[in-house]
Amino acid sequence: MSEPRTIALDAMGGDHGPNVVVGGAALSLERQPELSFIFFGDEANVRTELEHVPALSARSRIVHTDTVVGMDDKPGQALRRGKGTSLWLALEAVKNGEAHVAVSAGNTGALMAMSKLILRPMAGIERPAIAAIWPTIKAECIVLDVGANIEATARQLGDFALMGAAMARALFHVECPTVGLLNIGVEDMKGADEVRQAHAWLKNTDLPLDYIGFIEGDKIGQGVVDVVVVEGFAGNIALKTAEGTARQISEYLRQAMQRTWISQIGAMLAAGGFRILKEKVDPRRSNGGTFLGLNGIVVKSHGGTDAFGFASAVDLAYEMAQRGLIGRLAADLEAFHHKLDASAAGPGPVSMSSQAR
Amino acid sequence: MSEPRTIALDAMGGDHGPNVVVGGAALSLERQPELSFIFFGDEANVRTELEHVPALSARSRIVHTDTVVGMDDKPGQALRRGKGTSLWLALEAVKNGEAHVAVSAGNTGALMAMSKLILRPMAGIERPAIAAIWPTIKAECIVLDVGANIEATARQLGDFALMGAAMARALFHVECPTVGLLNIGVEDMKGADEVRQAHAWLKNTDLPLDYIGFIEGDKIGQGVVDVVVVEGFAGNIALKTAEGTARQISEYLRQAMQRTWISQIGAMLAAGGFRILKEKVDPRRSNGGTFLGLNGIVVKSHGGTDAFGFASAVDLAYEMAQRGLIGRLAADLEAFHHKLDASAAGPGPVSMSSQAR
Numbered sequence: 001m002s003e004p005r006t007i008a009l010d011a012m013g014g015d016h017g018p019n020v021v022v023g024g025a026a027l028s029l030e031r032q033p034e035l036s037f038i039f040f041g042d043e044a045n046v047r048t049e050l051e052h053v054p055a056l057s058a059r060s061r062i063v064h065t066d067t068v069v070g071m072d073d074k075p076g077q078a079l080r081r082g083k084g085t086s087l088w089l090a091l092e093a094v095k096n097g098e099a100h101v102a103v104s105a106g107n108t109g110a111l112m113a114m115s116k117l118i119l120r121p122m123a124g125i126e127r128p129a130i131a132a133i134w135p136t137i138k139a140e141c142i143v144l145d146v147g148a149n150i151e152a153t154a155r156q157l158g159d160f161a162l163m164g165a166a167m168a169r170a171l172f173h174v175e176c177p178t179v180g181l182l183n184i185g186v187e188d189m190k191g192a193d194e195v196r197q198a199h200a201w202l203k204n205t206d207l208p209l210d211y212i213g214f215i216e217g218d219k220i221g222q223g224v225v226d227v228v229v230v231e232g233f234a235g236n237i238a239l240k241t242a243e244g245t246a247r248q249i250s251e252y253l254r255q256a257m258q259r260t261w262i263s264q265i266g267a268m269l270a271a272g273g274f275r276i277l278k279e280k281v282d283p284r285r286s287n288g289g290t291f292l293g294l295n296g297i298v299v300k301s302h303g304g305t306d307a308f309g310f311a312s313a314v315d316l317a318y319e320m321a322q323r324g325l326i327g328r329l330a331a332d333l334e335a336f337h338h339k340l341d342a343s344a345a346g347p348g349p350v351s352m353s354s355q356a357r
Numbered sequence: 358m359s360e361p362r363t364i365a366l367d368a369m370g371g372d373h374g375p376n377v378v379v380g381g382a383a384l385s386l387e388r389q390p391e392l393s394f395i396f397f398g399d400e401a402n403v404r405t406e407l408e409h410v411p412a413l414s415a416r417s418r419i420v421h422t423d424t425v426v427g428m429d430d431k432p433g434q435a436l437r438r439g440k441g442t443s444l445w446l447a448l449e450a451v452k453n454g455e456a457h458v459a460v461s462a463g464n465t466g467a468l469m470a471m472s473k474l475i476l477r478p479m480a481g482i483e484r485p486a487i488a489a490i491w492p493t494i495k496a497e498c499i500v501l502d503v504g505a506n507i508e509a510t511a512r513q514l515g516d517f518a519l520m521g522a523a524m525a526r527a528l529f530h531v532e533c534p535t536v537g538l539l540n541i542g543v544e545d546m547k548g549a550d551e552v553r554q555a556h557a558w559l560k561n562t563d564l565p566l567d568y569i570g571f572i573e574g575d576k577i578g579q580g581v582v583d584v585v586v587v588e589g590f591a592g593n594i595a596l597k598t599a600e601g602t603a604r605q606i607s608e609y610l611r612q613a614m615q616r617t618w619i620s621q622i623g624a625m626l627a628a629g630g631f632r633i634l635k636e637k638v639d640p641r642r643s644n645g646g647t648f649l650g651l652n653g654i655v656v657k658s659h660g661g662t663d664a665f666g667f668a669s670a671v672d673l674a675y676e677m678a679q680r681g682l683i684g685r686l687a688a689d690l691e692a693f694h695h696k697l698d699a700s701a702a703g704p705g706p707v708s709m710s711s712q713a714r
Contacts, residue, residue, distance in 0.1 A: 184590055184594065218597040222604075234590055237539060237541065237594065238598040240574030241599050244576060245578050250606075252634050252637045258630075268623065269620065269622055269623030270620040280613070
């Protein structure tokens with residue numbers, strides 16, 4: 001079942017560089033022994049790190065480069081000066097088929113701009129999206145877009161639904177994933193035009209997903225759907241707000257447990273439970289934003305994460321490389337666009353007007 | 358310092374009607390003995406409830422009506438059939454000066470539509486907003502708009518900043534509240550055009566607030582500012598997502614504490630601490646969305662809340678009625694609009710172009 005998979009790693013991206021990237025790859029390799037890696041970055045630095053982990057070293061090669069995209073470079077700058085950087089080379093390895101997927105902790109804007117340039121958007125895709133793994137009380141769900149774009153047309157929201165469903169199929173092993181459209185209410189008349197139009201399409205078009213309708217923000221963490229679709233501004237704000245709320249409640253809990261000596265003793269006895277809670281809400285466990293809608297898979301790790309967090313992004317990359325996510329998605333998208341075009345040409349209540357926006 | 362204040366209560370709004378409204382008013386009166394109330398609703402029902410609380414009964418009068426806006430009525434329907442409903446009469450009492458503020462647990466869309474019709478937006482205000490009280494690790498902040506509108510122009514975001522600052526001045530007793538603009542990054546170039554334009558105005562215009570720039574969603578709960586400004590779609594999603602995340606973590610905590618008998622004993626000993634945590638994250642404590650930008654203050658209670666939650670909305674209404682929020686805000690808004698118009702007429706980097714959107 002598990003095939004050998006090669007992951008292209010941008011060894012220079014992120015706040016910590018090769019140290020975290022090599023450490024993360026080593027942790028992930030322990031879990032997925034069939035993995036192999038290509039590190040793109042400063043050869044001497046990477047080699048020094050690899051010397052500590054012979055098992056990883058045996059399954060890795062290094063492609064040297066000493067040019068790097070800065071964490072603060074604007075996407076335009078990064079593109080102009082990008083050729084030959086560790087980021088660029090990692091993406092080219094995916095394009096050339098040397099690697100199945102690329103992982104970088106580099107600057108998101110630059111990574112997206114270069115990914116679009118090198119891997120190119122899939123046929124009919126106007127905008128790739130970034131998908132996040134969101135922990136729920138049941139398991140996990142996928143939320144997209146969490147910040148690749150600002151605003152989305154109805155057609156783009158429809159594309160996101162199909163992209164998210166393809167990812168859910170790969171990760172959660174469900175053939176027909178449930179999908180909800182994030183909105184400010186659940187009635188048909190609620191929300192922006194684009195959201196209502198996407199709702200009408202998703203409801204009335206035969207697609208390889210189980211569309212359950214609008215959902216509100218408080219339902220994401222309840223795990224009511226496999227995939228939550230939203231435009232990137234609100235999606236990014238929702239994701240960050242959830243992270244902030246988790247931190248806030250952990251802080252309340254810490255304070256509450258210290259108020260009396262009885263609570264302090266109770267908290268000591270319950271330490272095992274608190275450890276489990278801490279693991280559950282650890283953002284490093286769900287680290288990794290997946291770029292969807294390109295001819296190749298790219299996973300963006302948080303720039304400030306450590307080896308444990310980076311390993312989560314590598315695990316995620318591996319899971320997706322294992323399945324034929326892209327081939328199936330391309331077919332689904334083509335069928336969807338074909339149906340949209342057909343419904344726009346013919347009569348009927350579903351109009352394409354909001355696409356012109 | 359505390360003056361007698363009269364609150365107009367829509368006794369029929371919400372899922373539970375007079376029972377919760379009277380119970381909430383009674384709780385709030387215990388805390389603010391100078392309050393008096395006008396209940397709009399079915400006289401017999403309200404009187405039956407008031408008989409249980411003589412102290413409240415002595416400070417209340419009832420205005421009978423047996424027509425009610427349904428919780429599912431569309432705003433248009435509610436307006437057409439609204440005259441004489443409990444909601445309508447409560448708002449008219451504010452307009453006529455019989456009451457200082459109105460509180461309703463009724464349908465948000467109908468309440469906003471009627472509030473606009475009866476109280477009218479303040480001069481120069483294109484769109485009123487709904488402001489929420491958001492608990493933070495330091496104290497509380499104000500977030501607006503949480504769903505009165507979808508999208509906002511740069512000028513409307515500027516208005517929201519001034520409205521939020523006026524509310525912060527009334528509630529938090531700070532003369533120059535700190536204000537942040539919610540965005541998907543903190544660099545000047547990030548975000549939608551409207552958000553960047555509002556940022557430029559807030560940064561460069563002399564206003565009675567301390568503008569600290571962009572903030573991301575994870576900073577809301579950290580209490581870094583008194584006021585968070587965002588358009589209503591993303592604001593509503595952020596608010597609901599935070600509520601959902603709080604519930605999710607409470608559920609994790611409950612499960613984690615039950616895993617072993619040692620954790621169970623620990624949790625029992627720490628029960629006092631858990632009670633404090635529960636109070637901290639109790640959504641009833643921050644119940645109440647304030648409509649800002651109208652010639653009168655209206656507080657929307659959650660429709661499903663109980664007497665404890667409704668009392669929080671009444672407390673909030675009282676706090677705002679205590680201060681001259683509206684007079685001061687009107688002057689601030691006029692000054693802001695005057696400066697915008699002047700900067701649009703003259704040369705300079707601040708353009709009014711995004712207003713045309």
